[in-house]
Amino acid sequence: MKGPSPATDALMWQLAEGQDADSIEQFCTRYPELRQEVLHRANMVHRLRESKPGGTAKPFAPQLLEVRSRRPIWRTAVPAFLLAGVAFAGLALGKYLGSQSPAPVAPAPSQVRETTTSRFGDEAPLRADTRRTETSPNPSVSNDPTRSQSPDNQAPDHRDTDAKPWDAPITVKLRGVSLLDAFKLIAASGHCQIEVAPGFEDQIVEADYFGRSPGAILKALAQSLNFTVFDQEPGHFLVVPASPSTQPSRQPDELPTIYR
Amino acid sequence: MQSLLNSARQTFFDEDTILIERYLRGDGAAFDQLYQRYSDRVFQIARGILPTSDDADDVTLEVFSSIYRNLVRFDRRSKFSTWLFRITVNRAIQHGRTLSRRKREQPIELASEVVAPVAESRDDFTDIDTALGQLGPEDRAVLTLFYWQNLDLAEVGQALGCSANAAKTRLFRARERFRKIYEEISR
Structure with a gap:
């Protein structure tokens, strides 16, 4: 079926868009075969x-846009950079101060590492001594009041940085405790290492020492309880059961007990 | 010669121009009036090009946000409404392309589950909505401007960025495509 000519097609669209009923009726009278088509277009x-x-x-809210659009970007960026800089400087200062102060030493007796080596070469803790130390009510330790810091959680006074920690005076109250427990206590509070030779006989100690160095305390104990103290190296003492002349020879399989 | 220059530099001084001047001098209420005047028409153009009312809402707000910031760039060589409709058509077509691209980029199983019926359809005009939905955004833009906004061919051309003759050709083609789809649906 052949469609209408371009001119007729354009006229039909014009009529459809004009929506004039009389004009459409006239067109339909003239072109009855296109009646349906033109009516269809007009309806469409x-x-x-x-x-x-x-x-x-x-609804539109231009006031919100105004705040965002008219605020120069530097007014947001500059404070943000300043805040970031302050935060970074604080962080760096904290790290610097942290690196200047040594890590706190925990001298609690329960943390004292005590080991001995059995005859089979196994390393085993001295449980009996440890329990006795933890449950013993009498011993008490305090640092010398002349020192300004506690050894637990405070940074050391920088005025004392030249003094060796094992030379610092301590105060130890030993009432009805065993000598081995006393060594642990002295080692812990004096930040030193005490090595007990094998075969050492334990004894009960009754003594108080105020403001004395661990070495001095050990030597005082040695005099009263008949054992000998050797300075092995700075902060490291060896105690043997008798005077140097009667020191027993160490058996090859017996190792000393070390209190730190 | 002088009259030729004057006609070339023709600027439109109508009520919209006065509102624009007031806004540029700091009167925020003038922009509210412009919005009250044109927001519905902008929405209708966007709705004609885009499948859902939500998309049309988004584009309407985008258009007015853009105009709010850039009204100073309006050079007054055309009517404000023409400039506004051109921005609207461009934004809506761009938005429609983004939607199509998102739909294409979705995995097949997800697309079949979620995105299949995109176009909104009104109860009274299901046939029209269906036919429009099968056209491309450029065709829908021409039909929307001509039949919904009652713009003449010169204005449609300005809104589409082409001449009146080109707009006539585009309208003819878009209308023919629409008619074929509409007739198939109506049978």
């Missing part, structure tokens, strides 16, 4: 126009 255009949606746009 009418429905297309009718289908225009209502305006339901959301």
Whole structure:
């Protein structure tokens, strides 16, 4: 089927868009074969126009845009950079100060590492001594009041940085405790290492020492309880059961007990 | 010669121009009036090009946000409404392309589950909505401007960035495509 000529087609669209009933009727009278087509187009255009949606746009809030758009970017960026710089400087200062102060030493007796080696070469803890130390009510340790810091959790006074920790005076109250427990206590509070030779006989200690160095305390104990103290190296003492002349020879399989 | 120059430099001084001047001098209420005047039409154009009212809402707000910031760039060689409609058509077509790209980029199983029925359809105009939905955004833009906004061909051309003759050709093609789809649906 041959369609209408371009001119007729354009006329039909014009009529459809004009929506004039009289003009459409005249066209249909002249071209009855195109009646259905022109009516169809007119109906389509009418429905297309009718289908225009209502305006339901959301309300506009330009004041929000104003705040965002008219604020120069540097007014946000500069404070942000300043804040970041302050935070970074604080972090760096904290790290620097942390690196200047040594890590705190925990001298609690329960943390004293005590090991002995059995005859089979196994390393085993001295449980009996440890329990006795933990449950013993009498011993008490305090640092010398002339020192300004506690050894537990405070940074050391930088005025004392030249003094060796094992030379620092301590105060030890030993009432009804065993000598081995006393060694642990002295080692812990004096930040030193005490090595007990094998075969050392334990004894009960009754003594108080105020403001004396661990070495001095050990030597005082040695005099009263008949054992000998050797300075092995700075902060490291060896105690043997008798005077140097009667020191027993160490058996090859017996190792000393070390209190730190 | 002088009249030729004058016509070349023709600027439009209408009520919109006065509102624009007031806004540029700091009167925020003038922009509210512009919005009240044109927001519905902008929404309708966007809705004609895009599948859902939500998308049209988004584009409407985008358009007015953009104009709020860039109204100083309006050179007054055309009517404000023409400039506004051109921005709207461009934004809506761009938005429609983004939606199509997102739809294409989704995995097949996800796309079949979620995104299949995208276009909104009103009960009274299901046939029209369906036919429009099968056209491309450029065709929908021409039909929307011509039949919904009742712009003449010169204005449609300005809104689309082409001449009146080119707009006529585009309208003819878009209308023919729409008619074929509409007739198939109506049978």
